Amino acid sequence: MKKKFLxxxxxxxxxxxxxxxGVFADTSTQNQNNSSSTQVSAPSAxxxxxxxxxxxxxxxxxxxxxxxxxxxxxxxxxxFEQTNELNTFKHYRNLADDKxxxxxxxxxDTLYSQSWLDLSKGPQVLSFPxxxxxxxxxFMDAYSNSFKYIGGSNKKDYNGGKYIIVGPDWEGKFPxxxxxxxxxxxxxxxxxxxxxxxxxxxxxxxxxxxxxxxxPLNNNQAKGSIDIPTIQTSDYDDPIKFYSLMAQLMxxxxxPQKDEALLSQLELxxxxxxxxxxxGGADPVVLDGLTRAVRDGKDAIQKSLLVLQMPNNxxxxxxxxxxxxxxxxxxxxxxxxxxxxxxxxPKEAVYAITRKDSDGNTLSGQNKYVIHxxxxxxxxxxxxxxxxxxxxTNFFVANPINRFSIGDRTEGLKYNDDGSLDIYVxxxxxxxxxxxxxxxxxxxxxxxxxxxxRMYTPKESVQNNSYIIPSVKIVKEQ
Numbered sequence: 001m002k003k004k005f006l007x008x009x010x011x012x013x014x015x016x017x018x019x020x021x022g023v024f025a026d027t028s029t030q031n032q033n034n035s036s037s038t039q040v041s042a043p044s045a046x047x048x049x050x051x052x053x054x055x056x057x058x059x060x061x062x063x064x065x066x067x068x069x070x071x072x073x074x075x076x077x078x079x080f081e082q083t084n085e086l087n088t089f090k091h092y093r094n095l096a097d098d099k100x101x102x103x104x105x106x107x108x109d110t111l112y113s114q115s116w117l118d119l120s121k122g123p124q125v126l127s128f129p130x131x132x133x134x135x136x137x138x139f140m141d142a143y144s145n146s147f148k149y150i151g152g153s154n155k156k157d158y159n160g161g162k163y164i165i166v167g168p169d170w171e172g173k174f175p176x177x178x179x180x181x182x183x184x185x186x187x188x189x190x191x192x193x194x195x196x197x198x199x200x201x202x203x204x205x206x207x208x209x210x211x212x213x214x215x216p217l218n219n220n221q222a223k224g225s226i227d228i229p230t231i232q233t234s235d236y237d238d239p240i241k242f243y244s245l246m247a248q249l250m251x252x253x254x255x256p257q258k259d260e261a262l263l264s265q266l267e268l269x270x271x272x273x274x275x276x277x278x279x280g281g282a283d284p285v286v287l288d289g290l291t292r293a294v295r296d297g298k299d300a301i302q303k304s305l306l307v308l309q310m311p312n313n314x315x316x317x318x319x320x321x322x323x324x325x326x327x328x329x330x331x332x333x334x335x336x337x338x339x340x341x342x343x344x345x346p347k348e349a350v351y352a353i354t355r356k357d358s359d360g361n362t363l364s365g366q367n368k369y370v371i372h373x374x375x376x377x378x379x380x381x382x383x384x385x386x387x388x389x390x391x392x393t394n395f396f397v398a399n400p401i402n403r404f405s406i407g408d409r410t411e412g413l414k415y416n417d418d419g420s421l422d423i424y425v426x427x428x429x430x431x432x433x434x435x436x437x438x439x440x441x442x443x444x445x446x447x448x449x450x451x452x453x454r455m456y457t458p459k460e461s462v463q464n465n466s467y468i469i470p471s472v473k474i475v476k477e478q
Contacts, residue, residue, distance in 0.1 A: 053289040056280065059268045060239070060293025061300070066262055066330045067246035068236075068301060069144050069337040074249055075231040076341060077116045077187065086118045086224030087216065089192075091209040095199065097396055097404060104394035105340060105452060108405040109386050110134075111202075113192035113209050118224030119167030120186040120252075123217040126150075127162040131208060134195035134383050134456065136348065139165075142185040142253035144337055146324040152348045153382065153457045164217060165190075168254075185253035187226055190214075191342050195384070197409055226252065236298060239290035240281040243271055251276030258328065301334045308332055315356035316453070316469045319343065346463045348456070355450040358471035365440040365447035368426035368475040375419030380459040380467055384408055387423060389438055392448045399439035406438045425451070425472065 077086075084090045091113045096106035117124055126137070136152035151157045163179045166172070167186040174180055192212060196205045228248050235241040250273035255263060263273060269290060270280035280286045308331070309317040319336075324345030326333040336343050343351070355363055363369070371387070379385040386407030391397050396404040406413070406423055412435040415421050424430040425438045427447075441447050453469060461467040 049285050052285045056269050056286040056289030057293050057296075058289075059265050060243075060290040061297045062262060063243065063246070063266060063269060063271065064294055064297030065301060065334050066259075067242070067250075068297070068334040069330075069341075070142055070249045070253070071231060071236070071242065071245050072337040072341060073140075073142055073144055073189065074187070074226075074228060074245070077189070077226065078231055080114065080116050084115075086116050086226070087121075087124055087214060089113050089115045089209075089212055089214055091206075091212075093202070093206060093209075095196065095202070097402065098398040100396065105388070105390060106396065107386075107454060108388060108396075109195065109384070109407070109409075109454065109456070110193035111196050111205050111209065113194065113212055115190045115214055116224075117165065117183070117188040117190060118186060118226055119165065119170070119183055119188060121216075121224055122221035123164050123166045123170060123172070125162065125164050125213075125215050125217055126190070127213045127215075128160055129211050130160040131158050131194075133208075134193075135208070136193050138191045138193075138342070138344065138348070139181060139183065140189040140191065140342065141183055142187040142249065143255070143326075144189075144333060144341065145184070145326055146345050147184060148181050149345075149348060184256065187253050189342070198411065228252070237294055239287060239294045240278070242294055243269065243278045243280065243290065247271045247273060247278040248276040262330075301331070301338050304331055304335045305339060308335055309353075310465050312352060312465060313468050313471055314358070315360060315471065316352045316354045318350065318352045318465055318469075321346070321465075324348070346458070350455045350458045350462050352453040352455075352469055353450060354472060355448070356472075358473045363425075363440075363449050363451065363472065365427040365442055365445075365449065368424070368430070368477075369440075369472050370475050371423040371425065371451075371470050371472055373421040373423075373470055377468070377470065378408070378421060379453070379455050379469075380461050381455045382457040382459065385453065385455045386410075387438060388452045388454070389425065389440060390450050390452060391441055392446055392450075394450070397439065397441050397449060401437075401439060403437070403439060406436070410435075424475075426475070 080090065092111050095108055095111070100106050131151065134152070135158075137150040138146055139148040140146050150161070150163065161179060163181050164174060165181045165183060165188070168182070168184055170182070194205050194208055196202060228245065231245060235245060255273065266273065269286060270283075271278050280290060306317070308322075309319055310321060312318045319340075322329045322332045323336060323343050357363055357367075357369060373379075384407060386405045386409070388405040389397050413421075414433075414435045422433070422436055423438055424433050424436050425440050427440045427442045430437055440449050451472065455462050
């Protein structure tokens, strides 16, 4: 049986433990000290206060892990709104390089086109023509679940199409045969990716991006607007601000019925999703527990990365399970929101990362490495794969040839006579193998780096983690 990270259970079990070890234990002690009396003394005020604080803490940790993704999605939406209106596309026009700082671990394979939708004002219509290269539109609800893909592994979509996107409360009628996408929440993220083959290919991709159209179903629909306070990074550490934001967002984007087990606990810390209110901050005892809860809830998410990734060939770690759609794996969902919000489902893409060589030592620009793929062990994909290199802060590494990734589409890539492939990772050009060179940081700067293997529309062996990724080996100097 696979281990499940069911956050609702955390609050229930912890609360029971506190109940039996706190108030009841105190009462038992008093009985022993007053054995001559037949009447049990009432618990003192101090244990009762501690119990209430601990109950708020345990419930608050569960709620924090549950609500983290919802707040982070809204913060991501607000960043989009700084330069764009809701229900419109923002197209990224340039390949990411070492100066790119919009988000960590950027890819160098596709150009993004994204939009945040407010479907409470009415449906939106997405249309696009026939596309002659890899592209995909990923649809995510307010809780970051990917509920629909257009393109990608769905090859029929490459012929073009028109889709009407409606919110959860939409009750209108459409003619038979209309393509309708129903979002579980009114706040919806549409993240598009279009394949690009280097700088020379940018004009062609820009033309494709311009063919992606979003428009309201009716011209009299009001503009999109989601009214919540501006979210600051400091709000994640402030219980009053965090739980207030969480409550407001849950009112705007009601949770699915399956989450009822957790929702029923929220009243213990005075969160009411129906009204979007949080009043727990008015009670200093409850606030004490929630102050500890935001600290430890955030810490649990930060430290869960290695627990939730699956090992592959020793030092590679793979995100393939419970990614993109999360069900009741709330900790997985929060971890992805913290480290790589908007991750694809395994059917569309699988990512593997390593910062260690085959001997378990940290990858460093002071060394030279090779990754050897046997002819029959190249990444098994239906579309393409690439390896990106990132510095210690998860951004691209500056290098003399401006190469930030390498893969099966790299111009001039050379295979060995037997069909195998060697990728050379080092800070200086490998003599005779320059075409297969992925530059690492110079040893005179911060030399530590990581490698990130992306596999798009991977085959089953990748999706179930049975494909063995070649290790990163140090090149022995002659």
